[in-house]
Amino acid sequence: MDHLHYTANEHRKGQHLTFECRVLIQTRLKDGWSPNRIAKEIGCAPNTVRNEIKRGTVSLYKGNILRYKATAGQDAYERNRQSCCRHYDFFEKSNFISFVEQKFFEEGWSLDACVGRALKNELFTRDQIVCTKTLYGYIDLGLLGIKNIDLPEKLRRSPKKTQVHKNKRILGRRIEERPASVNDRKEFGHWEADLVIGSKNNNDDALLTMIERKTREYWMIRIPGRNPNSVMNALSTVHSQFEEHWDDVFKTITTDNGSEFSTLSDLETLSKTLVYFAHPYTSCEKGSVERHNGLIRRFIPKGKRIDSYSNEQIAQIELWCNGLPRKLLGYRTPDELFEAELDRIYSCAT
Template sequence: MDQNHFTTDTLRKKGAHLTFEERVIIQTRLRDKQSYRSIAREIGCCVNTVRNEVKRGKVLCYNGKVERYRAADGQSTYEAHRENCGRKCDAIAKGAFLDYVQKRLQEHHWSLDACFGRALVTGEFQRGEMVCTKTLYNYVTLGLLGKIKSIDLPLRVKRKNARKRVRERKKKFGRSIDERDPSVDERQDFGHWECDLVLGSRSKDEVLLTLVERKTRCSLIRKLPNKESASVIAAFRKLKDGMFRGCFSRVFLSITTDNGSEFSSLSELEKLSHTRIYYAHPYCSSDKGTNENHNGLFRRFLPKGKKIQDYPVEHISRVECWANTLPRKILGYKTPEECFREEMLAALTA
């Protein structure tokens, strides 16, 4: 069948704005007394697009006696609206809050989310005086947060996804994590800890024993002369007879650690207290992810390859204090120290 007349309109991209040439067509067809629907069909847009454009581009002619659409006025109105569209940057209006964020980042090494959440919880700034965490990250990308760059945010350039692998545990030091009460995973009860060792250089060097309470995220760091199992059990004996004397079993309900030989004697702690020791699956750091995450925080001040013995005990204590006074989103922007103090009071008065 021959068809010399094509009724198919020229394809028009959905959502595209009207051009000046299309506005001229609207002006011309209106003078020819055509309907909005026929004009829309010719341009290839919705009839409401034409109707709204006519409303925006109407002007008074002949001393205000006649109202007509003019393409030039419609185009100028469109360009004026385009200049004012889009979200405006609040970097200048909320400069006081951005100065607060820069100070916390540079002096206290807080995360951007900790800065936002803590300022909101403590009432230092009203919500209207602040920008959200996502906007703060965007400002860092755009260079609007002073000298702070993405490389200054450790987790932004460090995080990567890894698949979880569960391998058979050949070493049998004690109870497997599979025997641990599933309620521990819910983090509702206080007193369940994870522990690990942080090493310095590969040569003979001192090491750090790190412990993190799962519910409050409160951490303890103890400097050990070596990574022998005798040094590890001695450190726990010192905690039991010193800092937590008389309440060790109530504060340490369970301890989850890995299968390293340095923790082979840790199960002996069960004979000295009511604490239960559990060993994670081999090569499965996610079994004690809270501790691994905190080790990453400690590494900001104790980089790999540096000898632990070169750091005085005072420096280690400052790192521990920093971690315990860092506001956490998961704690409602409270600090681990505040939460730990509340749980300790409740445990000792129960």
């Protein structure tokens, strides 16, 4: 009996019952103890004891008597443990896995884009796919042809210490003056702009990048140099393409305080477009364009000269960005939404 008392005291919360605990349950039931009293001695929940009694109860004497047996409870426990493990649907859903690997390597889709697009276009049913989180788990387990090193964002993200910068002037309207409706992304025509450079050589070209906040339509415009005149000349070319619809397509532009945008406010004298400037060293206030600039680095690494890429290559990168299904767009592409908005504007004008 002392041995039984010693074993019961060794039981820890959350731990499975041992065979010694089951022998103790059998002994205490013969003594007429209640499940609550037995549970208190073992150090577990009363329901644990009740469930164990149901699991280990056997019929004796042709079914006339029901009695709990520790050996029967232990046998039932060991049978249940044989099927208690993590199950993977990898082999059952190999067609979907092949689809994911194809889209990832050939078209550069993210794992979530593969899942969302497959459901949206009814390429697979819900029970034929696994979720995005499971796909990442498969990568960690080495079950996919995709490795963590292939994921452009997973290995590059690291916490950064916050630095406080002061004494940089704002070139025009402050971002807090921007209408609150712009933050909702429900109205078309609000843009963010930035400049992407390749090498630090001033003789290299640069890319003026712009993104429409609602549709996430993303443009990459090659400009010669990094000066205000190059930026304004590029926007003048865009202005000539939209002409009378400019004010409907470009209602606001938000950018940073780089010297290349020092004359951007001149647009307000030429059209109804309002230009807003983010706070110094606060790139998160135009996070959409910053996020998409990160996509460019998959194709144009930092330090690589922009002028070493042809116009066709730049256009191909832009086409890929705007043809990528997005979860936040209901797995539609930016091009699809942007064209729909332009059709609406042109139809209203006629």
